[in-house]
Amino acid sequence: MDSDTESKLISLITRLISREDSMDSDFESPWVTVLHSKVPSYIIQIISLLGSMDLDPQLKPESSELMSLVTEAISIFNSMDLDSQPKSLSDLISLLSPIISPVNSIDSDQMHDEIISLIDRTLFVEPELKLLSLIYQIFSLVISMNSKWEKLISLSPQTHIRWQQGKFHMDMLDTEVTRHHRNKWNCFPLNWEKFRLTGEDATHVLCLGCFGQNHEEYNKAPVEMQHTLHRKQPLQLVLLSNFCLKKECYCCDEYLRGVLLFCSTCGFAMNLGCVGKQHVLSIYHPKWHEHPLALFPRQTSLTCNLCALAEPSSPLYMCPSCDFVVHLRCTNVPRVIRICRHPHRISFTHSLDQGDCSCSVCRTNIDKHYGCYSCVKDGCSYVAHSRCATQSNVWDDKELEGELEEAEEEVAEPFVKIREGVIQHFSHQEHHLTLDTNTCKDYDDSKLCQACISPIYFGNFYSCMQCDFILHEECANLSRKIHHPIHPHLLTLRGEYNNVINFHKNACTACSLVCKGCFLLYVR
Template identity: 60%
Template structure:
């Protein structure tokens, strides 16, 4: 039974017959045999090494005590396979002796797990997940990337992908020999239209850039015009990014926007309603109106703190409530209700201060690691994401709260 789910799942037992280790980037077979014990009490599930091939429920296990010999009620993964990507020799199921170094799978370019398939003659290694996937297509047609059908090139080689401009030392390539076009397998899933946290407009993929000096807005390095990448869809906007830079998980939210309407992408709701000149109704102070006041002929009061950033009002204009002691820096009153921040891929929404007991482990700003729920703060609306941000860290991106506060307040 799966240990991560209420559903009953028949696990597959992994019984590698060979142990390997990494030596200077090469995989070497360990001469000593796999260790086994006859103590059946150590064969209980608590002693198993469990594996999930999809990132979800546990699907495979290896008994460290008997290596599967006493678990005959379970189906066993084959200890030797033939695969279309390596037709010369069989692949053996092996166990990695020590995880002192890392090596990438020859199929998916992800790091190898502790148990994988391996050909010692060709130094070809493949993760379990790749071995159990449906057969790899020997040819594909992707008109968005190239006009002709592309053929699989299964040999291990270091080639520059025309779509992303990177050299993949391992992994699969598809090629169009007449056009000298090469595409690595990972680029097949690249989206056409995306929205990233580093830019306010949508970006569209192009197989190459027009002539000119282009610079990536994410990594800040030069873009080679002859390779693919993303550029802004807005007329007159020259923002561009490398394919892999724009689709990093900390920059892109993973959503393909091709065919979806743009309505609402840049629509911004004002944080307050202007009642009359100098008087506003702020969305986070619904009960009363706020009035704009100068701060020139007033004695300094350290207890007079802005309810948004929780710092004293030293200089400059501020809004004060007509009926209570609620006050805001003029700059804080103008903070956007929804934002994108460069260090987070999802949209953030401003919410009001929390009046309960603050948790010093959970209620901290994700940028400066100080408590942020006492005043206004931005939070991520994505389910399962607990990213939070001080309003001052939004404006200046500083990691030091002292630096953030000082630069946020006018004339300091």
């Protein structure tokens, strides 16, 4: 085996047993259940490469360790009696043999799934086959050749935590480890979750096959550690069993995920990636406060002057000269924004002059002595809590301070008036509609408005002069563009129903029912 061929083999094996760094793992699945879609392809390429080599069974003294293991594995394979092998292995070889050539490939999802299933069953055969033992040694040798992998620090969380009904619950990992670490094939890089604490390269790794129990070759991260933001007691290294969309990391604005540092006494939790962050001891934000602010190194429930909340959810900075207190994450709140619940811009104010008032988003009381948002228009009394106004489902994440307020966009009329009582509606441009009054006392339930799909029992309506298209007069006058409370962006009215229902495309975001009318609201 020449050096180029050996390098190509190492590259293929590396791609087979590893995966791209991802922050979307479920932290649950063992290696054999997360075999990525290209595994069969890599296996075929490796076998084809080995088949093209002219390997001499009599190894030379200078042969590499990898070449020695590969040659021995090929020798065992060539001498195997398939009839005496486990059925999963013989079936796998029979399935792969016809497609191992430069021109053939896996031509169906069914074949792909069958290969994965047979690999799964073969890896767990007991007692272990000699061929599989050699393949495992080859894979392990390739792992040891990777300079980035050998520097990784192994994480061994001792506890599972889950966020449920507004609080953390703890479970020991013993049963999980017992179930997952029985088979060494679960511990290859394909089943690793990597973390970057400093720099661009991964520094720590969590093996999802054994939770760090089988990796004595790596340095181990401590299961407890001290942190400057939590000095009372050490923090535990724990594994969050599900992606938490309700709880944010204490040190950043991201949701908690994966491996955390956690205090079971007070519920303090921070993402592992925040451990290496240097927290500034003093900050100066003149737009929020005229004095420098100092980091308060304890977790405490002081009321933030900007969000009016006394929750210990973020590092606190306070003014040594006065009683101003602010969460670190609140120093990033925008000054001027536009939200979907109100037609005007709203701006941040440190306090309100008016008396008792309630938040127009959550409908609870606003303490006028703390920060909130109020409407910029004279005479408009709209107000909202700063946290309520900056929720992702309310605000579009755009800071408008310093930007000229755009002129009101001219919205096209929903119809063109042809003559008195006759219009051309944007949703039915091929024909004209005429205005009628429903005076009939014999209601026709099959006579439906094409916009709202409701019967036209009474009142004015428009009907097509050449076909059966009809609209309530009120529906015909609907604005072409609106802001709506359920979405932070402008919505545009479009008439595009063509008697073909797409259950995915036309499902209403608000009620999940299929929109059967010709009018649909879309994000601009």
